[in-house]
Amino acid sequence: MLVAFIAATAFSFDQRDFMTRARLFAPITALVLAATAPAAHAAQCGGDFRQFLAGVKQEALSMGLSARAADRTLGNAQIDRKVLSRDRAQGVFKLDFLTFSKRAISxxxxxxxxxxxxxxxxVFSRAESEYGVPAPVITAFWALETDFGAVQGDFNTVNALATLAHDCRRPELFRPQLIAAIHMVQNGDLDPRTMTGAWAGEIGQVQMLPEDIIKFGKDGDGDGHVNLKASSSDAILTAAAFIQNLGWQRGQPWLQEVTLPSNFAWETTGLGKRKxxxxxxxxxxxxxxxxxxxxPASLILPQGRKGPKFLAYPNYNIYLEWNQSFIYTTSAAYFATRLAGAPRYDAGSPDKGLSDAQMKQLQTKLKSMGYDVGKVDGILGSNTRDAVQNVQKQLGMPADAWPTPALLSKL
Incomplete structure (x- = not known):
């Protein structure tokens, strides 16, 4: 769950897996669309912007929200071309684990x-008592998302959501978020004129979408409102409730650094293999x-057998629900272990990886061999890692799923 604002580092990571959100809230979205299909089907996205907003208002009214809240939310909404530009040009996350983690965990x-x-x-004690989520886990997300609230984004939230809901690329995700923003306005938790956040509509110190806030928002400071932008207490408890809902198991570990013998069976490593x-x-x-x-745990090698090595326990999967980037996920989980007292990882001396052009060349070759690596995009995703590991095994190489120039040369 990330549109990360890592402003203190030398890079930006603006890509979030919104499909995770779509899966989490598919039941809610389906009910909304089913309830309003006859009236709103023709205007689910696109067309005249004001007519589109009128359709959103009618949908909100059909859900029991007030006309006043809808008018306050939508009355001055505008298309934000910068949002569309960001959406069309989301950064591709291609940093390796050592590079990303060293920059992010300063x-x-x-x-x-x-x-x-x-x-x-x-507040953290309450979060763990009520939701089972320890302080280091929440704190690591808090740090990576917004530098503890310092960098939350400066896009008008309603304009961002209205723009993406009106755009026909992912209306099934963003139209319900716009409805949820109306709900927040009605609750007194969002001022449509002044609320700002990420370009994709996430709000506050832990960057959550309006539907998340409606469903999981907690008043941590007792003022009667959920204000993730200004209240750290609200952000901490809301994050804990959300993480618990993703399936966090109280009292269980999430990631642990390990050492391995040099003659280890590398083909047993990878997220899909558990012992x-x-x-x-x-x-x-x-x-x-x-x-x-x-x-049960998977043995993961983010940068191959010569780099850091970790056991990923069931709670690690919650990180993948928050954000499906393997490198971000592993870095966030490792960061939490450091905050909990674990030592700095042994970086080792990993074999040189592939450049962007080389990675695309490798993916093209793997595709021609019948492997499903998805889009040829230069990203070392799970499908590409699996294919690399299979090919390494066939070639008699250590099957650690880390692609190197030596592997590319052999192919």
Whole structure:
């Protein structure tokens, strides 16, 4: 769940997997569309903007929202061309794990994260007590999303949502978000004139969409409102409620750095392959700190057998629900372990990876061999990793799913 504003680093990561949201709220969206299909079907997106907004208003009224709230929300809404530009040119996330994690998990964020956990200790204790989500997990997301609220975005939220709902690329996602914004206005939790956030409509210190806020929003400071933009207490509790809903298991680990013997069976690694912790231990897997849990876990190698190595427990999957980028997910999960007291990872000395052009060349070759790598986009996604691992095994190479110039040359 990320439109990340990592302004303190040398890069920007503006790509969020909105399909995760679409899956989470598909039942809500389906009910909305079913209830209003006869009246609003013809104007679900596109066409005259004012007529489109009139259709949104009627849909909101049919759901029990007030005409006053709808008029306040939509009355001055405008198309924002910068939003469309951002939507059409979302950055492709191609940094490797070591590069991304080193930039994202700075000394500043470590120090500030520890200070925030202390400052809001009571709120974090409540979050863990009520929702089972520990402070380091929430704090890592808080840091990576907005630098603890420092960089929340400056796009008018209603304009952004109205623009994307009117646009016909993903109206099934953004039209309900615009309806939810009306709901927030009615609750007194959103001022349509002044509320700003990310270009895709996310709001506040942990960057959540209006439907998320309506469903999971918590009043952490007791003022009777959910204000994720200004209230850190509200943001912390809301994030905890959302993470719990994604399936977080209380008291369980999420990621653990490990060491492996040099003759390890590399073909057993990868997110899709699980063993109980005791089975991994029998294979020579050892924890760098603490003890290996006997929960089911996958052994992941973000940069191959010569880079950092982690056991990913079931709670790691919650990170994938928040954001489906493997590198962001692993970095966020690792960041949380650092905030919880784990040592800095052993970076090792990974083999050189592929350039963007080389990665596209590899994907093209893998496609010609019958592997489904999806779009030839230069991104080392799960399908490409799986294909690389299979080819490495066939060629008698260590099957660690890390593509190198040596592999490309062999192909």
């Amino acid at each position: 000394g500043y964020r470590m120090k500030n994260g520890a200070a925030r956990m202390k400052q809001f200790g009571g 109980n912790g005791s089975d991994w231990a029998r294979m020579g897997v050892k924890a760098r700190s603490g003890k290996i849990s006997n929960l």
